Amino acid sequence: MSAGGDPTISVSDVSKWFGNVVAVNEVSLQVAPGITGLLGPNGAGKTTLLYMIVGLAGCSRGEVTVLGEPVRDNPELYRRLGFMPERETVYPFLTGRELVEMSAKLNGMANVSDSVDRAIAMVGLEDAQRRRLGAYSRGMRQRMRLAAALVHDPDVIVLDEPLNGTDPRQRMEFQDSMERLAASGKTILVSSHILEEVETLASRILLMISGKLAASGDFRAIRAALDERAYQIRVVASEPRRLAASILMMDSVDSASIADDGSLIVYSRNVSELQLALPRLARESGIRLTRVEPMDESLESLFEYMVER
Amino acid sequence: MSQIFWLTLRQLAGVRRLSLVGLLALLPLGLTLLGRLLSDEGGSVDESITVLVDGLAVSAVMPLIVMSLATVSFGSEVEDRTLSYIALKPVARWKIALAKLLAPLALAAPLVTVSVAAAAYIELSALGDGAARSTLAVAVALLAGVFTYCSLFTWLGLVTSRALALAIVYVFLWEGLVVSFIGGASYLSARGYVLGVMYGLDREGMEALSERAVELPAAVVGAVVVSILFFGLTTRRLKTMDIP
Numbered sequence: 119m120s121a122g123g124d125p126t127i128s129v130s131d132v133s134k135w136f137g138n139v140v141a142v143n144e145v146s147l148q149v150a151p152g153i154t155g156l157l158g159p160n161g162a163g164k165t166t167l168l169y170m171i172v173g174l175a176g177c178s179r180g181e182v183t184v185l186g187e188p189v190r191d192n193p194e195l196y197r198r199l200g201f202m203p204e205r206e207t208v209y210p211f212l213t214g215r216e217l218v219e220m221s222a223k224l225n226g227m228a229n230v231s232d233s234v235d236r237a238i239a240m241v242g243l244e245d246a247q248r249r250r251l252g253a254y255s256r257g258m259r260q261r262m263r264l265a266a267a268l269v270h271d272p273d274v275i276v277l278d279e280p281l282n283g284t285d286p287r288q289r290m291e292f293q294d295s296m297e298r299l300a301a302s303g304k305t306i307l308v309s310s311h312i313l314e315e316v317e318t319l320a321s322r323i324l325l326m327i328s329g330k331l332a333a334s335g336d337f338r339a340i341r342a343a344l345d346e347r348a349y350q351i352r353v354v355a356s357e358p359r360r361l362a363a364s365i366l367m368m369d370s371v372d373s374a375s376i377a378d379d380g381s382l383i384v385y386s387r388n389v390s391e392l393q394l395a396l397p398r399l400a401r402e403s404g405i406r407l408t409r410v411e412p413m414d415e416s417l418e419s420l421f422e423y424m425v426e427r
Numbered sequence: 428m429s430q431i432f433w434l435t436l437r438q439l440a441g442v443r444r445l446s447l448v449g450l451l452a453l454l455p456l457g458l459t460l461l462g463r464l465l466s467d468e469g470g471s472v473d474e475s476i477t478v479l480v481d482g483l484a485v486s487a488v489m490p491l492i493v494m495s496l497a498t499v500s501f502g503s504e505v506e507d508r509t510l511s512y513i514a515l516k517p518v519a520r521w522k523i524a525l526a527k528l529l530a531p532l533a534l535a536a537p538l539v540t541v542s543v544a545a546a547a548y549i550e551l552s553a554l555g556d557g558a559a560r561s562t563l564a565v566a567v568a569l570l571a572g573v574f575t576y577c578s579l580f581t582w583l584g585l586v587t588s589r590a591l592a593l594a595i596v597y598v599f600l601w602e603g604l605v606v607s608f609i610g611g612a613s614y615l616s617a618r619g620y621v622l623g624v625m626y627g628l629d630r631e632g633m634e635a636l637s638e639r640a641v642e643l644p645a646a647v648v649g650a651v652v653v654s655i656l657f658f659g660l661t662t663r664r665l666k667t668m669d670i671p
Contacts, residue, residue: 174511175669191666197517207507211437217512223430224516266512 125150126274126305127171132180134166141166143329144180149307153300155320155337156309163329164309165204168278171307172201184274197225200272204279204309206259210252214243214262217251218269225270237269238262240295256283264292268299275299275306281315293319348372348385350413351392356406358382364399368392383413428522431513435530438503439496445534448492452538455484459546473635475550480565481636484543485621489572490598492539496531497580498590501661506588508671520665524581524658532577540569551632561632564625572621575650578657579617585664613641620650 125148134142142163158164169175170182173189173196182189189195208217218237222230238247241261251259260283268275281289296319300306310316316323317337325333325340333340355361362374362382370388377383386392393410400407439445459479504510513523544566551558583590606616613619619641626636627643641649 169669172515174515176667191520193517193519195517196515199515201511201515203508203511205508207509209434209438209509209512212434220430220434221512221516224513224518226517 126185127307128183129167129171130181130183132167132170132177132182134163134170134175134178140329142170145326145329145331146180147324147331147334149305149324151300151303151305152322153296153306153308153320155316155323156307156326157313157316157323158309158311158326158332160311162311162326164311164326165278166329167326168201168276168307168309172199172276174201197270198273200267200270200275202263202267202277202280204282206256206263206283208251208254208259208263210250213248213250214238214254214258214265215247217262218247218266221266222269227270233269233271237265240268241265242291257285257288260284261288273304275304277306277308279309279311281310281312289315289318348387349389351384351386351389352377352409352411352413353382353384353396353407354380354409355382355400356408357403360403361400361405364403365392365396368395370395381409428518428526431518431523431526432530432533434513435500435527436533439499439530439534444495444499448495448534448538451488451492451495452542454488454542455479455546456542456549458483459549463549472551472632475547476633476635479550480543480547480625481618481622481639484539484546484565484569485572485618486598486603488543489539489569489621490576490594490602490617493531493535493573493576494580494591494594494598496535497528497577498584498594500527500531500581500584502584502588502590505585505671511670514665514670521658521662524661524665528577528581528658528661531581532574535577536570536573539573540566543569557629557632561629564628564633567628568621568624571624571647571650572617575617575620575654578654578661582657582661582664585661585668613639614645614649617650617653620646620653622646624650 127149129145129147132142132145133140145167156164156168166175170177171184171189173182173184173192176190184195185198187195189199212220215234215238218234219230222233222237227233238244241264243258243261243265246254246258246262251262254262260280264277264280267277281292284292296306296308308316308319310319321337322335323333323337323340324331353361358376358380362376365371365374365382365384368391370386370391372385372387374382374384384392389412396410397407399405501510504513544562547565548558548562551561580590580594583594587593601612602616602618606612606618613623619639622636622639623641623643623646626633626640627646630637633640640646
């Protein structure tokens, strides 16, 4: 459960399968107002879960409710829901402003022009609003799609990989916008496959891997749990066995082994200390270091570790 | 709903697509005018009705134009995955389906009706005062046909990514071959309904269709039922499908 007030999104024992492939497997979670990050590697089932949460896809089993109502085939509820899908496809013949206007009108807004102006100003695209979307850069399309998703001031905002294609400055602006919306009581669920992206954005996270909810709760607690694990580092050196003997003397090294290709695989809980010590040890032993690289920094391995625990 | 209608109209109104359907629409009129230029005497009225109206307009031009527009009405959004922009809005599903049905209808109906009716008027001028009545019967029947095909092909564009190929197979296999050789099949055929309405509205002028046309009430009921049925199926599909 993602706490922080009464839950606005409730997912109960939800599964989704396509033929023999299980995309989401018996997931139960709740999301409360504030920013919640849905984190997981590509193919973990995040997008499928988000599609079920907004009602675009049906559940093979289980139920999703948003603001206390079943979301599937409930168009009236969409007035209070804003969704930005991951895919960047847009109607290329529309201008940016026309896309946002269309969203506002279809949501039945009374004062369309002011709302559209506000939404476009929020994403900083006032100067480009009259240009066709087909001529936009990837980042501009992302931002205008975000404006279209938020123009009707929804209570629940679901964003699938919203930071794809954005630069660092845009990410900071996006973060500011989301924090303002969260402070006003909105429920924001943001998916990402990049750990650092979610770390700066959401204090509460839901971790998905292989269609299952692997962990949920406070980001710092999960991050601390992740830091307990031993990382694998590959070291290519002129004399790996002699280097291994020296390295094993270090407290921060759990174990070391020689791989089939002759490289040295080091398991360490304190990578930064190892990084500082390695060149010194090599120099003192007269060993030439060719390469030092992490083997498992990918999210997949971190998530797998979480699932195993 | 008007938002979705105009959006769809702009989707359909690409230069290449409009050029293609425009050329197709001009085919009956162009061939008629060419025939008149090459020969001072036109063919018999019965021959004109059989070849121009049934053989060319009803069996080929009308369904080809409608399928090239209606299958794209939902099809392009399903293919490029933009359907969620309208599906995730507080708009009743039947209104979305109706807007998606009316957009290709608004383009196809004038294109098909004006060109074929003009060609028919030239060919049927030998009927004298009856030419206007026969032309009106052709126009009304074509409108019914366009509506029926629009409903069918709009649904097809929503349920499969191979809608155009299936529509071509359906039109030439069922509407063309089967209906031509099996009399009773006309009762389950858009072409049969079109010919039925034509003949029912102008029995005298459309005598050449007497053996192929179903009765007027059957044609009207058939066209209405098929149109409503596929409109309903489109609405239902929108409610139950996983939007890509």
